[in-house]
Amino acid sequence: MSLLPTIERETAANPTHTILWLHGLGADGHDFAPIVPELVSPQWPALRFVFPHAPVRPVTINGGLPMRAWYDILGLDLLSQQDEAGMRQSIDQVDALIAREVERGVAPGDIVLAGFSQGGAIALAAGLRHTQRLGGIIALSTYLPLHEKLAAERHAANTATPIFWGHGSFDPVVPLPRGTASCALLQQLGYTVDWHVYPMAHAVCPEELSDLRAWLDRLL
Numbered sequence: 001m002s003l004l005p006t007i008e009r010e011t012a013a014n015p016t017h018t019i020l021w022l023h024g025l026g027a028d029g030h031d032f033a034p035i036v037p038e039l040v041s042p043q044w045p046a047l048r049f050v051f052p053h054a055p056v057r058p059v060t061i062n063g064g065l066p067m068r069a070w071y072d073i074l075g076l077d078l079l080s081q082q083d084e085a086g087m088r089q090s091i092d093q094v095d096a097l098i099a100r101e102v103e104r105g106v107a108p109g110d111i112v113l114a115g116f117s118q119g120g121a122i123a124l125a126a127g128l129r130h131t132q133r134l135g136g137i138i139a140l141s142t143y144l145p146l147h148e149k150l151a152a153e154r155h156a157a158n159t160a161t162p163i164f165w166g167h168g169s170f171d172p173v174v175p176l177p178r179g180t181a182s183c184a185l186l187q188q189l190g191y192t193v194d195w196h197v198y199p200m201a202h203a204v205c206p207e208e209l210s211d212l213r214a215w216l217d218r219l220l
Helices: 033-039 084-103 118-129 147-153 176-188 206-219
Strands: 006-010 017-022 047-052 056-059 065-068 111-116 136-140 163-168 193-198
Touching: 006 033, 017 084, 017 118, 033 047, 033 206, 047 084, 084 111, 084 118, 111 118, 118 136, 118 147, 136 206, 147 176, 163 176, 163 206, 176 193, 193 206
Parallel strands: 017 047, 017 111, 111 136, 136 163, 163 193
Antiparallel strands: 006 047, 056 065
């Protein structure tokens, strides 16, 4: 499998930590690159941000229009018909990007998986199944895909991995109850989720970035 194309931003030379950040449906790796300066603290170790571009595929809910997507979305109910094959392909692609960071000298425990919307769904699905302990998972405005299979497929290496979850109370794309239910399922399985709700739609807000920065500060 060929590696996905990526955009990279390094906060200093010789990064010792990586944040692998997955964009949402129809966006690309450029989407979250601009937040690096406002998110990063000068006290943190040297970081490499890796922003991959999802493959281009037809998306059913958008009339079959080809766009960058981590998996197909078949209908408004995100859980009724899931594109399991597409999700598992994206999980494999994320695993390959993690492996490349390890080859570049970053320990798995110093890698944080982050994602927004569809990207957050894959960050959760890939991170909780990953065979090496990761540093953390950031899930923004998202839900847990393949939720009914997680208990059987999750890996013990990441049962104690900290999770930051931010969600908008007015989210029309991934409604708040969907996020709340996913978070509750993770907590039932014993995961530690730092859960935050913000007065916003399907977006990222300054207060959320501030909370995320504080969470990363403790992590790093």
